[in-house]
Amino acid sequence: MSRHSHQSIRESIRRRLTSGEWLPGALMPGETEIAAEFGCARSTVNRALRGLAQEGLIERKRRAGTRILELPVRRAHFDLSLIRQEVESMGSTYLPQVVLREIVPPPKRIAERLKLEPSEPLLHLETVHLASSHPHAFEDRWVNIDAAPGILDAPLDKISVNEWLIREVPYSSGDVIFAAQNAGPREAKALNTLPGDALFTIDRATWFNDVYVTAVKLFYPPGHELRTTL
Amino acid sequence: MSRHSHQSIRESIRRRLTSGEWLPGALMPGETEIAAEFGCARSTVNRALRGLAQEGLIERKRRAGTRILELPVRRAHFDLSLIRQEVESMGSTYLPQVVLREIVPPPKRIAERLKLEPSEPLLHLETVHLASSHPHAFEDRWVNIDAAPGILDAPLDKISVNEWLIREVPYSSGDVIFAAQNAGPREAKALNTLPGDALFTIDRATWFNDVYVTAVKLFYPPGHELRTTL
DNA sequence: CAGTGGTCTAGACCACGGT
DNA sequence: CCGTGGTCTAGACCACTGT
Structure with a gap:
């Protein structure tokens, strides 16, 4: 009767949803009522809900x-880690190789x-991220100096x-676009694959206090996967 | 002095982080101390933190x-909506067209x-998802009958x-894999594009109470983007 | 206008885990 | 051991919104 954690209540209620005791589209009892049923404070129920x-x-x-949602929303989420961490977590040695700097x-x-004037010069960098000497990703980046x-x-x-920017200009905002793209000659050469191969790409723009800092596009070689759990 | 919401406190503290008043790697004051500073209850600070x-x-x-993290983790998240919703939100008319059923x-x-015996027969469906008669995605699905x-x-x-399954077998778990893949003749034909084109793919397995329900792979035509904000 | 969730408080006990 | 975050409570007031 007594020790009811917000977690246990959350699980209890989740079971009622999955078991069909409470049906999609229906209205649940109010917080007060549920609290009375579990014999706990309303704020505990509030947190669970x-x-x-x-x-x-x-x-x-x-x-x-x-209300119980008709179609439960599946929300995928994943951490955008540094490529260095990505590589090192596979047990490989990381080395960023700058192939173009202008x-x-x-x-x-x-x-x-980046919502900048086209005339303003930016730092343009092309980097091959090596994992134990094998190309792991190719990066095309523009930085607002x-x-x-x-x-x-x-x-x-x-x-x-990227790591330098995160350390120096942390806590910025950004948007991300995932897509697929056929390799051009430039990407193919950098990734040691063939033109036309399907590359997984992550395109990102980052700003800090309304000032755009960088735009970066990452190309991953064929076979690269981004995994997550629902 | 008084009306301090957990949100306002959260923003205040976030500003201290972004402004460098509290540095990465450092230890923050305890909840009690912060609460005293803001003149609010500890539980309010707790929620903000x-x-x-x-x-x-x-x-x-x-x-x-x-502790303030050295490298703030960027967490991307997005809702995996139904393809029907995806299509209808673009203002198009949705029509799923089953091209193979066996x-x-x-x-x-x-x-x-799916962690099933290879001998057990499954329902295999190939579907072209049409958006106002244009192919929007091609789906290759296996269902555990x-x-x-x-x-x-x-x-x-x-x-x-998918929609049928979500309605009948809701609240399941799943994993998701995003990747890129060159179109084979089958996908190319279904999507009205060319073999070899780079397709964005979403590969998903879903289970409910340790029983695998379905495996599905979605192929999106060239140019398709998955967007989100950090 | 009334009822529901949203939030804040002051106080209490507890579990974890650094020292 | 003992300080810190984690949580629960009982009560209160408020904001929003359906009727």
Whole structure:
């Protein structure tokens, strides 16, 4: 009767959902009622239900009550780790290899993505990320020098641009686009694969306080997988 | 001095992190101390900090205190919606078109993924998801009939297999793999594109109470993007 | 306008895990 | 051991929104 944790209540309620005791689309009892049933404080029930709502199983509205969702939302999530960590967690040795470094005005596509003037020169870097000497990913990056001044002096042969940026300009925001793309001659050469091969790509723009810092596109060789659990 | 919400406190602390007032790797003051500073209850601070921990900015341990993470973890998340919803949200008309339906023993690859005996026959479905008559995705699906008996009688020309399964076998677990793959002749024909084109793929296995229900691979035509925000 | 969830509080006990 | 976060409680007020 007594020791009821918000977790145990959450699981209890989840069971009622999965077992069909409470049906999709229906309204659940109010927090007060559930609290009385479990013999605990309302705030404990509140926390349990907040969790289930965040999971996408139920929907809560003031006055309207808590409703079981018709179609539970499946929310996939995963950590975007550093490529260095990605490589090292496979037990390989990481080495970023800068194959191009120039300061030039960006192509229109990049300028638009970073919402910058096309005329402003940016730092352009192409990097091959090696895992024990094998190409693990190819990176095409543009950096807004004004937003990260120290970048020009960074030891980019030892630490990747990304890691440097994260350390120096942490807590930025960003958007991410996953897609597939046929390898062009440039990517194929960098990844030691063939033009036309299907590459997995991650395209990312990052800003900090409304100032765009960097745009980066990562190309992964055929066979690369991004895994997660629901 | 008074009205302090857990959200406002969360933002205040986030600002201290981004502004460098509290440095990566350092230990933050305890909850009691922060509560005193803001003049609010400890539980309010607790909730704020719990949120920041979930975001991946800080790390909390009993006795050890709350530490600012060296490398903030960027966590991407997005909802895996139904293809029907995906299509309809673009303003197109959705139509699932079943192009193959058979009950056969699965290839080894599928049997392994579903942890089933290769000899057991499964329902195999190939579906082209049309968005206003244009192919939006191609789906290759295997269903464990034992785990979803009613599937054989479902009106799959009107409702997609996925939607049927979600309605009948809700709240299952699953894993997801994103990747890229060159189109084979079969996918190319279904998607009205060319063999060799880079396709974005989502490979998913789903189970319910340790029983594998379905394995599905979705192929998206060139240009398809999966977007999210950090 | 009334009922539901959202939130805050002050206080208490506990579990973990560094020292 | 003992300080820190983790959690629960009982009660209160509030904000939103369906009727």
